[in-house]
Amino acid sequence: xxxxxxxxxxxxxxxxxxxxxxxxxxxxxxxxxxxxxxxxxxxxxxxxxxxxxxxxxxxxxxxxxxxxxxxxxxxxxxxxxxxxxxxxxxxxxxxxxxxxxxxxxxxxxxxxxxxxxxxxxxxxxxxxxxxxxxxxxxxxxxxxxxxxxxxxxxxxxxxxxxxxxxxxxxxxxxxxxxxxxxxxxxxxxxxxxxxxxxxxxxxxxxxxxxxxxxxxxxxxxxxxxxxxxxxxxxxxxxxxxxxxxxxxxxxxxxxxxxxxxxxxxxxxxxxxxxxxxxxxxxxxxxxxxxxxxxxxxxxxxxxxxxxxxxxxxxxxxxxxxxxxxxxxxxxxxxxxxxxxxxxxxxxxxxxxxxxxxxxxxxxxxxxxxxxxxxxxxxxxxxxxxxxxxxxxxxxxxxxxxxxxxxxxxxxxxxxxxxxxxxxxxxx
Amino acid sequence: xxxxxxxxxxxxxxxxxxxxxxxxxxxxxxxxxxxxxxxxxxxxxxxxxxxxxxxxxxxxxxxxxxxxxxxxxxxxxxxxxxxxxxxxxxxxxxxxxxxxxxxxxxxxxxxxxxxxxxxxxxxxxxxxxxxxxxxxxxxxxxxxxxxxxxxxxxxxxxxxxxxxxxxxxxxxxxxxxxxxxxxxxxxxxxxxxxxxxxxxxxxxxxxxxxxxxxxxxxxxxxxxxxxxxxxx
Numbered sequence: 001x002x003x004x005x006x007x008x009x010x011x012x013x014x015x016x017x018x019x020x021x022x023x024x025x026x027x028x029x030x031x032x033x034x035x036x037x038x039x040x041x042x043x044x045x046x047x048x049x050x051x052x053x054x055x056x057x058x059x060x061x062x063x064x065x066x067x068x069x070x071x072x073x074x075x076x077x078x079x080x081x082x083x084x085x086x087x088x089x090x091x092x093x094x095x096x097x098x099x100x101x102x103x104x105x106x107x108x109x110x111x112x113x114x115x116x117x118x119x120x121x122x123x124x125x126x127x128x129x130x131x132x133x134x135x136x137x138x139x140x141x142x143x144x145x146x147x148x149x150x151x152x153x154x155x156x157x158x159x160x161x162x163x164x165x166x167x168x169x170x171x172x173x174x175x176x177x178x179x180x181x182x183x184x185x186x187x188x189x190x191x192x193x194x195x196x197x198x199x200x201x202x203x204x205x206x207x208x209x210x211x212x213x214x215x216x217x218x219x220x221x222x223x224x225x226x227x228x229x230x231x232x233x234x235x236x237x238x239x240x241x242x243x244x245x246x247x248x249x250x251x252x253x254x255x256x257x258x259x260x261x262x263x264x265x266x267x268x269x270x271x272x273x274x275x276x277x278x279x280x281x282x283x284x285x286x287x288x289x290x291x292x293x294x295x296x297x298x299x300x301x302x303x304x305x306x307x308x309x310x311x312x313x314x315x316x317x318x319x320x321x322x323x324x325x326x327x328x329x330x331x332x333x334x335x336x337x338x339x340x341x342x343x344x345x346x347x348x349x350x351x352x353x354x355x356x357x358x359x360x361x362x363x364x365x366x367x368x369x370x371x372x373x374x375x376x377x378x379x380x381x382x383x384x385x386x387x388x389x390x391x392x393x394x395x396x397x398x399x400x401x402x403x404x405x406x407x408x409x410x411x412x413x414x415x416x417x418x419x420x421x422x423x424x425x426x427x
Numbered sequence: 428x429x430x431x432x433x434x435x436x437x438x439x440x441x442x443x444x445x446x447x448x449x450x451x452x453x454x455x456x457x458x459x460x461x462x463x464x465x466x467x468x469x470x471x472x473x474x475x476x477x478x479x480x481x482x483x484x485x486x487x488x489x490x491x492x493x494x495x496x497x498x499x500x501x502x503x504x505x506x507x508x509x510x511x512x513x514x515x516x517x518x519x520x521x522x523x524x525x526x527x528x529x530x531x532x533x534x535x536x537x538x539x540x541x542x543x544x545x546x547x548x549x550x551x552x553x554x555x556x557x558x559x560x561x562x563x564x565x566x567x568x569x570x571x572x573x574x575x576x577x578x579x580x581x582x583x584x585x586x587x588x589x590x591x592x593x594x595x596x597x598x599x600x601x602x603x604x605x606x607x608x609x610x611x612x613x614x615x616x617x618x619x620x621x622x623x624x625x626x627x628x629x630x631x632x633x634x635x636x637x638x639x640x641x642x643x644x645x646x647x648x649x650x651x652x653x654x655x656x657x658x659x
Contacts, residue, residue: 003514003517003519004514004515004517007510007511007514007515008511010511011500011503011507011511014502014503014507015500015502015503018502018503018543019502254496254497254498254499254500254501255494255496255497255498255499256498256499256500258464258494258496258498259492259494259498259512259559259560260515261463261464262462262463262464262487262490262492263487263512263515263516264484264487264488264515264516264517265515
C-alpha cells in the first residue's frame with residue numbers, strides 16, 4: 001500500500017509539473033495577492049505621511065475656532081487643508097460641488113460667527129454658575145441674556161467614501177471642537193474669577209494606554225503585516241480547492257478514474273495520494289508567503305512579519321488548514337461533473353468562506369446572525385488559530401479546538417466524497 | 428441503457444468471448460458489473476469462483492480492463508502512464524520497467540515511450556490504453572471497443588497482440604460493433620438486446636442457426652431487428 005501511495009504522490013507531482021498554468025495559480029498568484037493586499041491595507045493601517053488626503057475647508061467664521069481647526073488639520077499627518085480651488089477662495093457651493101463630483105473626499109464648512117457665538121454661549125453658562133455662587137456682575141447680566149443659536153459645522157463627503165473613514169473624520173472633528181470649547185470654558189472662568197495670571201492645566205487628564213501581550217518581555221504590537229499575512233495566507237491555502245477539484249474532475253472525464261477503480265487499489269489510497277501532494281503544496285505556499293513577508297516586505301516599505309518563536313505553531317495551523325481545504329476540494333471534485341461546475345463554484349465558495357470567516361471584515365464587527373454563521377466557516381477557525389499563535393501568544397492547547405475542527409472538516413468532507421462515490425456506483 | 432433482466436451467461440477459461448448488441452442493449456452495464464465498477468441490485472456472478480462482495484481485491488488482481496475511452500493521463504508520457512498503472516497492480520522495479528519496454532516494443536511504440544500521450548494519434552493512444560490493462564498478465568481481460576476509431580494498421584496490431592495474449596492463456600471478454608472483426612476474432616459470441624441474452628455460441632453455430640444467414644451481421648439483424656436505437 002505504501003508503494004502504491006508513493007507512486008500516486010509521484011504521479012500527482014508529475015501532473016502538476018506539466019501544468020504551467022496550475023503552477024502559476026498555486027505559487028505565483030498567492031504571492032502577488034499577499035503583496036498587493038498588504039501594501040494596500042498597510043497604507044490604511046499606518047499614518048499616511050507621504051500621501052496626505054486633501055480636504056476642503058470653508059472658513060465663514062474667520063475667528064479663533066476656525067483658526068484652531070485649520071491649524072490642527074494642517075498639523076495632522078493625515079490631512080492637508082485646501083482653502084482655494086484654481087486660486088478662487090472656497091465657498092460652500094464650490095466645495096459641495098467638488099466633493100460630490102469626487103474631486104475631493106471631504107469638505108468642512110465652518111459657519112459664520114462660530115467663535116463669537118461659542119464664546120457668548122460659554123459666557124452665559126459661566127455667568128449662570130458664578131451668579132449661583134453669589135459672584136454676579138449685575139452690570140453685565142442684561143447684556144448676556146441674548147439667545148445664542150446652536151451652530152452647525154457641515155461636513156460634505158464624497159459618496160464613494162467608506163463609512164469607516166466618515167466616522168473617523170467626524171470623530172476627530174468632534175474632538176477638535178470639544179477641545180476648543182473646553183479651552184474657552186477654562187479661559188472664561190479665569191476671566192470671570194479675575195484669575196488672569198493663574199494657569200490651568202489644559203492637557204487631557206485622562207489618557208489611554210494600550211496594553212499588548214508580551215513575548216520574552218517584549219510587546220507584541222500588531223501591525224498590518226501581522227494581521228494580513230495569516231488572513232491572506234489562509235485564503236491562498238483554500239484556493240487549492242480549485243486545482244484539486246479540477247484534477248479530480250479531469251480524472252473522471254479522462255477515464256483514468258474508472259481505470260483506477262478496476263485496479264487493486266482502494267479509492268482511499270488514490271485520495272490519500274492527492275491529499276499528501278496537495279498538503280505539500282499548501283506547506284510550500286505557506287513557507288513562501290511567510291518568507292516573502294519576512295524578507296521582501298521590508299524592501300517594499302512594509303513591516304517585516306515577526307514569527308519569532310511562532311513558526312512551528314504557525315506550521316501546525318497551516319497543515320490543518322490545508323487538510324480542511326483539501327477535504328473541501330475532494331468533495332467538490334467528486335460531486336462536480338465538469339470543470340465548468342467545479343472551477344467557478346470552488347472560487348466563489350472560497351471567497352464566501354473568506355468573507356464570512358472574517359478575512360475582510362472582522363467577525364466582531366458583523367451582525368449577531370453573521371457572527372454565528374462565521375463560526376461555521378473553516379477559514380474562521382484557521383484565522384483564529386493563526387491570530388492565537390501570532391498575536392495572542394497562544395499555546396498548542398489554545399489552538400487545539402480550532403485545529404480539531406479543521407481536521408474534523410477534512411474527515412467529514414472526505415467521508416461524504418467516498419460515500420457519494422460509492423452510492424453512485426450502485427445501479 | 429437497459430438493465431439486465433433474467434440474464435444468465437457463462438464464459439469458459441481460454442475463450443475469446445464477444446459481447447455484441449445494439450446501442451443501449453446492456454453491454455456496458457454487464458461489463459461494468461463484471462469489472463466491479465457498478466454493483467448489481469439483484470442476482471450474482473462470480474469470476475474464477477470469486478465474488479466482489481468477498482474477494483474484490485483478488486478479482487481485481489486477476490482481471491485486466493481496457494475501457495473504450497483512452498483512460499490515460501494526457502500530460503504524462505507513455506512510459507510514465509504505464510509505470511503508474513503497472514504499479515497500481517503491485518508491479519515494481521526492473522520487472523515493471525522491462526514489462527513496459529517489452530509491451531511498447533511489441534506494439535511498435537518503444538521509440539515514442541518518452542513522448543506525452545497528448546501528442547499521440549488515436550491509434551497510438553489505443554495501443555497504450557491496451558498495454559495499461561495487460562501489464563500484470565491478467566487471467567481475464569475485459570475490452571470495451573478496443574479498436575474503435577483506429578486505422579487498419581493499429582487495429583491489426585491490437586488484434587494480433589490480443590490473439591498472442593489468448594494463446595498464453597488469457598481469457599478475453601470483449602465488446603465491439605465491428606461484426607466482421609468479431610466473427611474472425613471471437614471463439615464464442617453472445618448477442619444481447621434490451622437487457623436480455625438473445626443467442627450464444629460459436630460464430631459458426633450462430634450463423635448456421637439462422638436460415639439464409641451468411642455472416643454474423645445477418646444473424647445480428649435477424650435477432651435484434653432493423654429498428655434504429657436512438658435512446659437517451
